[in-house]
Amino acid sequence: MRSAEFDKVAVLRAAMQAFLNKGYTKTSMQDLKQATGLHPGSIYCAFENKRGLLLAAISQYNQDRSDEFCAFFINSDSSKQGLETYLEHIVEECLSCDSSKACLLTKALNELAEQDDEVQTLISQQLEAWQSAITDKFARAQNEGDISDSRSAECRGRYFVMGIYGLRTFANTHPEPDTLKKLAKQLFKDVCA
Amino acid sequence: MRSAEFDKVAVLRAAMQAFLNKGYTKTSMQDLKQATGLHPGSIYCAFENKRGLLLAAISQYNQDRSDEFCAFFINSDSSKQGLETYLEHIVEECLSCDSSKACLLTKALNELAEQDDEVQTLISQQLEAWQSAITDKFARAQNEGDISDSRSAECRGRYFVMGIYGLRTFANTHPEPDTLKKLAKQLFKDVCA
DNA sequence: GCCCTATTTGAATGATCGTTCAAGAACTTT
DNA sequence: AAAGTTCTTGAACGATCATTCAAATAGGGC
Numbered sequence: 001m002r003s004a005e006f007d008k009v010a011v012l013r014a015a016m017q018a019f020l021n022k023g024y025t026k027t028s029m030q031d032l033k034q035a036t037g038l039h040p041g042s043i044y045c046a047f048e049n050k051r052g053l054l055l056a057a058i059s060q061y062n063q064d065r066s067d068e069f070c071a072f073f074i075n076s077d078s079s080k081q082g083l084e085t086y087l088e089h090i091v092e093e094c095l096s097c098d099s100s101k102a103c104l105l106t107k108a109l110n111e112l113a114e115q116d117d118e119v120q121t122l123i124s125q126q127l128e129a130w131q132s133a134i135t136d137k138f139a140r141a142q143n144e145g146d147i148s149d150s151r152s153a154e155c156r157g158r159y160f161v162m163g164i165y166g167l168r169t170f171a172n173t174h175p176e177p178d179t180l181k182k183l184a185k186q187l188f189k190d191v192c193a
Numbered sequence: 194m195r196s197a198e199f200d201k202v203a204v205l206r207a208a209m210q211a212f213l214n215k216g217y218t219k220t221s222m223q224d225l226k227q228a229t230g231l232h233p234g235s236i237y238c239a240f241e242n243k244r245g246l247l248l249a250a251i252s253q254y255n256q257d258r259s260d261e262f263c264a265f266f267i268n269s270d271s272s273k274q275g276l277e278t279y280l281e282h283i284v285e286e287c288l289s290c291d292s293s294k295a296c297l298l299t300k301a302l303n304e305l306a307e308q309d310d311e312v313q314t315l316i317s318q319q320l321e322a323w324q325s326a327i328t329d330k331f332a333r334a335q336n337e338g339d340i341s342d343s344r345s346a347e348c349r350g351r352y353f354v355m356g357i358y359g360l361r362t363f364a365n366t367h368p369e370p371d372t373l374k375k376l377a378k379q380l381f382k383d384v385c386a
Numbered sequence: 387g388c389c390c391t392a393t394t395t396g397a398a399t400g401a402t403c404g405t406t407c408a409a410g411a412a413c414t415t416t
Numbered sequence: 417a418a419a420g421t422t423c424t425t426g427a428a429c430g431a432t433c434a435t436t437c438a439a440a441t442a443g444g445g446c
Contacts, residue, residue, distance in 0.1 A: 023304055025218045029404060039425055040405075050404065099307055109365055110303050111216055114292055124366045155375070158363070162376055166359025170351070172302055173317045182348070183355055190383040222434060232395055233435075239393095243434065387446100394441070403432070411424070416417100 008046070011036045012060035015053050021099045023111055024054055054108065055122060061104045062126040069133060079137045080146035083160070084188055090164055091184045094171035103168060131161045147192050156191050163187040201239070204229045205253035208246050214292045216304055217247055247301065248315060254297045255319040262326060272330045273339035276353070277381055283357055284377045287364035296361060324354045340385050349384050356380040 018027050018035040029040050029050060036043070047053040072089070073082040094101050105123050113120045135157030141147040147156070167187070171180055211220050211228040222233050222243060229236070240246040265282070266275040287294050298316050306313040328350030334340040340349070360380070364373055 021307065023218070025216070026308070028402080030402090041407080041426080042424060044405070045423070102303075106362060106365075107303065110295075110300065113365060114214065115219070127366050155379075158367075158372065158376060159379060162356070162359035162363045162380075164359070165362035166355035166357070169299060169303075169358035169362065170355045172299075172306060173320050174351075179351065183351060186348075186352060187355075190386075193383075221432080223432095234396080234437080235394060237435070390443100390445085392441105392443085395437105395439085397437095397439105399434105399436075401433080401435100404430100406429075407427095409425085409427105411422105413422080414420085416419080 006036075006038060006042070009060065011038060011046075012053075012057045013064075016057040016061045016104055017100065019054060019057060020102055020104055020107065024108060025111065051116075051119075055119065058104060058108060058119075058122060058126070062129075066130070066133070069130070073137065077144075078146060079140040079144055080192065083134070083137050083141065087160075087164070087184050087188055088181075090167065091180050094168060094180055095175060095177055101168075101171070106165065106168070127161075131157055134160055150193075160187075160191050163191065199229075199231060199235070202253065204231060204239075205246075205250045206257075209250040209254045209297055210293065212247060212250060213295055213297055213300065217301060218304065244309075244312075248312065251297060251301060251312075251315060251319070255322075258296075258298075259323070259326070262323070266330065270337075271339060272333040272337055273385065276327070276330055276334065280353075280357070280377050280381055281374075283360065284373050287361060287373055288368060288370055294361075294364070299358065299361070320354075324350055327353055343386075353380075353384050356384065 014035045014037075015032060018031050021027070022031065029043070032043060032050070032053065033039060038046075043050075043053055047056055069086065072086045073079065076082050105127055108119060109123045109127075113123075135153050138147065138156040138160070139153035142149055142153060163184075167180065167184060170183065174180070207228045207230075208225060211224050214220070215224065222236070225236060225243070225246065226232060231239075236243075236246055240249055262279065265279045266272065269275050298320055301312060302316045302320075306316075328346050331340065331349040331353070332346035335342055335346060356377075360373065360377060363376065367373070
């Protein structure tokens with residue numbers, strides 16, 4: 001046996017950047033070759049086809065974002081504080097100039113959901129897990145006494161997720177720091193009320 | 194002179210449906226021929242190229258949605274009530290099964306913004322006008338005494354728009370009527386507080 | 387009713403797309 | 417060190433894409 005020469009995670013991260021730049025359809029195999037450094041044949045050998053590379057890149061993206069999310073809550077005894085910092089982090093991300101300010105999950109879902117059930121299902125599950133993780137933090141914050149029980153954690157989690165979706169889209173046309181920060185602040189206030 | 198034989202508005206509405214179904218890139222000229230009933234040559238004669246047809250379809254879409262928005266406020270002396278009904282209407286739209294539940298403006302912006310400055314500019318202006326119209330209704334509602342002056346109309350307009358963006362995206366993975374209606378209700382409560 | 391001009395038609399064009407495959411290169415095992 | 421197996425390479429393939437254009441068609445002005 002001879003093992004592949006390339007770093008699979010690095011290739012997937014390069015691919016997700018390429019998909020974020022141009023979208024799935026407009027990203028050609030030539031673009032992917034340039035971004036990943038892999039020749040077409042190697043891509044087909046490792047991921048079956050272009051769509052397989054997208055699916056793998058999406059899963060890697062989800063893994064990375066999930067790890068990133070968890071990092072906001074280790075070494076912290078306040079879940080509410082962690083959620084607030086996480087939201088601020090997302091705002092900073094929206095203000096970034098490169099194309100990684102978008103979320104690959106929602107971007108791919110928007111582009112392919114109506115045409116590809118497998119992509120739709122995969123992304124839906126991942127977004128569901130993300131929402132579930134957020135809901136869990138709200139439940140913890142309620143247990144910690146930082147947020148009241150007047151509304152359920154599920155209710156707050158949904159609203160928070162909706163707000164992040166909205167912030168990301170809003171940032172496309174209004175990338176002004178003050179506006180976004182103010183919106184996020186209001187969102188966090190409302191979701192904790 | 195000989196005038197064109199087709200109904201331009203009908204063609205543009207058919208084109209926007211096609212673009213909503215598959216997205217701009219994946220909608221082929223064959224799809225557009227089938228959707229509009231126009232042969233390629235006629236499309237190029239009337240709209241210059243595929244991109245020109247998209248730009249025209251976007252403008253028509255914006256016109257239609259703008260008219261629709263205004264209809265919620267004629268024969269009504271309560272701007273606040275109009276906004277609430279409008280939001281309920283958007284929720285109903287999100288629950289629709291066909292692909293017209295998406296917004297062509299945000300869909301096209303997501304797909305093409307990073308690659309086409311003219312599309313980006315056109316859509317940004319139209320979304321700005323929409324936000325401005327909403328802000329104006331909040332200002333009226335404040336004048337009418339239905340909403341307090343504790344926050345500016347601009348602030349409320351931005352938040353409302355952000356919430357609608359969020360609702361639309363959220364509906365992609367959670368098309369459950371009760372959940373969406375509850376989210377919209379909470380949004381309206383928060384934006385009016 | 388006839389000519390002129392603009393529109394409609396649909397086949398043809400060149401480019402680019404995702405994908406395949408046979409040959410060459412390199413690592414592992416013996 | 418040689419053989420065997422797997423990965424890599426990049427040219428070639430058919431399909432499909434947006435676009436063009438010359439011929440056919442049909443309305444408006446006289």
